[in-house]
Amino acid sequence: MAGLFRRxxxxxxxxxxxxxxxxxxxxxxxxxxxxxxxxGRIAHGNLSxxxxxxxxxxxxxxxxxxxxLAGAPLAKTALIGAAIVAGFYAFFGxxxxxxxxxxxxxxxxxxxxxxxxxxxKGNLTLSRELxxxxxxMALVLSVVTGTLAWEMINPITLFQRExxxxxxxxxxxxxxxxxxxxxxxxxxxxxxxxxxxxxxxxLGRYGRLRITALKIDACSGCSDCIxxxxxxxxxxxxxxxxxxxxxxxxxxxxGACLDKCNSGALAMKLDMHRGVSFRGIPIVKx
Amino acid sequence: MxxxxxxxxxxxxxxxxxxxxxxxxxxxxxxHMGVAVLGTVVAQAAIFSRPARAAKILxxxxxxxxxxxxxxxxxxxxxxxDCPYDILKLASWADPAPLGTxxxxxxxxxxxxxxxxxxxxxxxxxxxxxxxxxxxxADMGVAVLVDHENCLNYKGLTCSxxxxxxxxxxxxxxxxxxxxxxxxxxxxxxNPDKCTGCGTCEKHCVLSEAAIRVLPRELGLxxxxxxxxxxxxx
Numbered sequence: 001m002a003g004l005f006r007r008x009x010x011x012x013x014x015x016x017x018x019x020x021x022x023x024x025x026x027x028x029x030x031x032x033x034x035x036x037x038x039x040g041r042i043a044h045g046n047l048s049x050x051x052x053x054x055x056x057x058x059x060x061x062x063x064x065x066x067x068x069l070a071g072a073p074l075a076k077t078a079l080i081g082a083a084i085v086a087g088f089y090a091f092f093g094x095x096x097x098x099x100x101x102x103x104x105x106x107x108x109x110x111x112x113x114x115x116x117x118x119x120x121k122g123n124l125t126l127s128r129e130l131x132x133x134x135x136x137m138a139l140v141l142s143v144v145t146g147t148l149a150w151e152m153i154n155p156i157t158l159f160q161r162e163x164x165x166x167x168x169x170x171x172x173x174x175x176x177x178x179x180x181x182x183x184x185x186x187x188x189x190x191x192x193x194x195x196x197x198x199x200x201x202x203l204g205r206y207g208r209l210r211i212t213a214l215k216i217d218a219c220s221g222c223s224d225c226i227x228x229x230x231x232x233x234x235x236x237x238x239x240x241x242x243x244x245x246x247x248x249x250x251x252x253x254x255g256a257c258l259d260k261c262n263s264g265a266l267a268m269k270l271d272m273h274r275g276v277s278f279r280g281i282p283i284v285k286x
Numbered sequence: 287m288x289x290x291x292x293x294x295x296x297x298x299x300x301x302x303x304x305x306x307x308x309x310x311x312x313x314x315x316x317x318h319m320g321v322a323v324l325g326t327v328v329a330q331a332a333i334f335s336r337p338a339r340a341a342k343i344l345x346x347x348x349x350x351x352x353x354x355x356x357x358x359x360x361x362x363x364x365x366x367x368d369c370p371y372d373i374l375k376l377a378s379w380a381d382p383a384p385l386g387t388x389x390x391x392x393x394x395x396x397x398x399x400x401x402x403x404x405x406x407x408x409x410x411x412x413x414x415x416x417x418x419x420x421x422x423x424a425d426m427g428v429a430v431l432v433d434h435e436n437c438l439n440y441k442g443l444t445c446s447x448x449x450x451x452x453x454x455x456x457x458x459x460x461x462x463x464x465x466x467x468x469x470x471x472x473x474x475x476x477n478p479d480k481c482t483g484c485g486t487c488e489k490h491c492v493l494s495e496a497a498i499r500v501l502p503r504e505l506g507l508x509x510x511x512x513x514x515x516x517x518x519x520x
Binding site: 045057070162164 | 318321322325326329330333334353354356357358359360361362363364367368375376378379380384385386408410411412413
């Protein structure tokens with residue numbers, strides 16, 4: 001009995017970041033659809049623009065950027081909302097959006113999980129920079145066509161609309177996306193194609209919330225963290241002991257490495273120092 | 287004469303000599319630019335080849351002209367949520383409107399013309415123009431009596447339901463007498479300057495397909511002036 005309990009505790013502990021993250025993701029999805037008795041709904045709209053707690057406007061800066069490039073005039077509420085969102089991600093790290101907020105992350109991680117379970121090896125190799133190409137395309141197309149180019153397919157808001165109105169037209173696309181990640185390309189969508197991720201990556205280039213190697217001596221070099229990381233290249237300098245922190249803005253701060261690492265070498269830290277490492281050589285502070 | 291060696295030949299002859307960094311970067315940049323340009327051209331063709339907004343798709347009150355609306359609306363659905371009568375919907379892929387934009391279909395559920403215009407107040411981007419404060423100045427379209435064959439008033443009856451349900455009764459639509467071979471007819475006549483295009487008349491038309499319909503203004507109205515076609519204006 002005690003053994004079972006202990007196993008449960010250690011099981012929870014080794015999934016703590018995943019569990020917190022999943023809870024937040026689900027809460028955000030539910031906030032838009034569930035009416036709490038006596039209180040009502042705490043978020044209105046969808047992830048392109050929303051009103052939280054009846055007062056706080058939030059606007060996706062990427063959607064607003066497309067809109068402005070398409071020729072829209074400036075509007076106060078949308079700008080305030082976008083400033084709040086952009087400020088948060090610019091300070092903490094852009095791709096926090098990808099693993100803590102975006103509902104598509106749950107879909108693609110489910111696909112990845114199933115892929116691992118069924119040991120599917122086939123993989124279409126894509127360049128991780130394809131998403132930046134798609135980002136540039138989306139912005140150029142918004143200028144050229146005068147419409148919000150990416151919003152014609154954006155699965156994030158598509159998912160929310162399907163959920164809110166249970167229309168089935170977009171489900172085909174979401175299913176295709178799932179199957180693509182499941183059968184065709186490993187972490188294909190979030191890791192290689194999605195221009196929203198690319199946008200937030202650029203936005204949060206200097207994000208301060210970083211995976212930090214606290215006790216680099218404790219690291220046994222097993223590189224298990226790299227195996228679970230959705231963007232494995234970001235951890236490489238750390239494991240090679242060439243850097244103390246993950247500075248690559250591809251890092252989604254999902255905490256998979258923290259869940260995996262048994263040595264306690266890694267931690268999520270607010271890193272306010274500039275230039276902690278210089279050309280890969282850590283600067284030791286006294 | 288020295289023979290120029292390409293990087294590829296060099297790599298086979300002297301595998302220890304790497305391609306210069308600058309060349310690699312240029313290659314990468316141009317490859318991506320190529321993909322972006324090609325993709326943009328193809329995607330632009332895809333966007334432009336979409337069917338246009340269908341005539342039955344009406345925008346909420348205060349909506350900017352369709353082109354500007356398309357660029358300004360960020361598809362958030364806050365107007366949809368604030369509509370007390372739930373007439374608005376965001377377009378899915380099955381609807382004949384740009385994905386995610388709000389619309390209503392008059393025959394299903396017309397705009398009730400709330401005096402406080404909550405949908406406009408909810409809009410964060412001004413795609414629904416915040417300068418619209420008087421709902422009677424809204425322009426969602428214009429009602430047009432499109433079918434003179436089946437309209438009961440044209441048959442000499444006095445159905446006139448479109449006139450009776452109009453929220454701006456007597457101004458936006460009124461009965462005008464016309465004498466013809468059937469006798470004196472009372473014809474529902476729309477004043478396009480007063481009609482907001484709320485669609486109440488279309489909703490209540492007693493025919494199984496409405497004889498009066500709200501159309502986007504550019505489809506519903508002609509514009510005075512000369513058409514050059516066939517008149518030899520060079």
